[in-house]
C-alpha cells in the first residue's frame with residue numbers, strides 16, 4: 612500500500628486541518644500510511660504587512676503547488692479562501708469535505724456586542740471585505756489593520772488598543788477555541804462571508820488516480836456545489852483581496868442561492884445581489900454580471916486605482 616505524502620503549511624491552523632483530514636480519511640476506510648511534510652511559504656514569513664499589498668492569496672499556495680508538481684508531496688489541504696481562481700493545469704481541487712459554519716465572528720472586549728460597541732471603538736481586521744461591511748453597518752466605528760494568525764490576533768485584542776476583532780468562525784472551530792472566547796456570529800445579511808470561507812480544498816495531481824480515489828472518501832457534493840457558484844462569481848468579477856468582495860451560496864435540493872457583494876473600502880457604497888438557480892456556474896456568472904452592471908465595475912475601478 613502506497614504511502615501518501617501530505618504537504619502542509621506549518622501554521623497551527625494548517626497543521627490542525629491537515630491532521631483532521633488524515634484522521635477523517637482513515638476513519639472513512641483509507642488503508643494508506645500518511646506522512647506530513649511541512650512547508651514554509653512566503654505568506655507565512657511575512658507578518659507585518661497588509662496581505663493584499665504583498666501579493667495576496669497566492670503566497671500561501673504557490674510553493675505547495677510546486678512541490679506537488681515535482682512529486683515531493685501528493686496532496687495538500689488548503690483553506691478554500693486562500694486558493695486562487697486559477698490552478699496549474701496538472702492540478703485540481705479533487706476533494707471538498709463538508710463545509711463548516713461560513714460566518715464571520717466579532718469578538719469584543721468587555722462584553723460589548725456589535726450593537727453596543729461604543730462610538731469610535733477600534734475594530735481589528737486585515738480584510739477589506741470585513742472592514743467595508745462593518746463600516747456600512749456602523750460608520751461610527753474605526754477599522755485598524757491587524758495581522759498574524761488567529762492566536763496572535765486574539766492576543767492583540769488583549770494587549771493592544773483594539774476593542775474588537777473579526778475572524779472566521781471556521782478558524783476558531785477548527786482550532787477548538789469556540790469555548791475559549793466570547794464571539795458573536797454575524798448574520799450573512801450583515802456580513803457576507805468570503806468566497807469559500809469555511810470550506811477546505813484538497814488539491815492533488817489530476818493524473819494520480821490512487822490519491823483521487825482516496826480523497827473521494829471525504830468529498831461532499833453539496834459543499835462543492837456552493838463553492839463552485841461562489842468561485843465562479845469571484846472569477847467573473849476578477850476579484851482579488853485588493854477589493855471588498857464577498858460571496859456566499861447555500862444549497863437546497865438542487866437549487867443554489869448565491870449572494871454576491873461588492874463594496875467600496877469605506878463601506879459607503881455597498882452592492883449586493885441574491886439569485887437562485889439549479890446551475891451553479893451560470894448563477895455565479897449571472898450574479899457577477901448583475902453586480903458589475905449596477906455600479907460594481909465603477910467601484911472595482913476606483914478601488915484598483
Ligand SMILES: NCc1[nH]cc(CCC(=O)O)c1CC(=O)O
Nearest residue numbers: 690692778779781782808809810
Ligand atoms: N485569512 C486567513 C484564513 N484563512 C482561512 C481561515 C479560516 C477560515 C476558513 O477556513 O475559511 C483564516 C482565518 C480567518 O480568516 O479568520
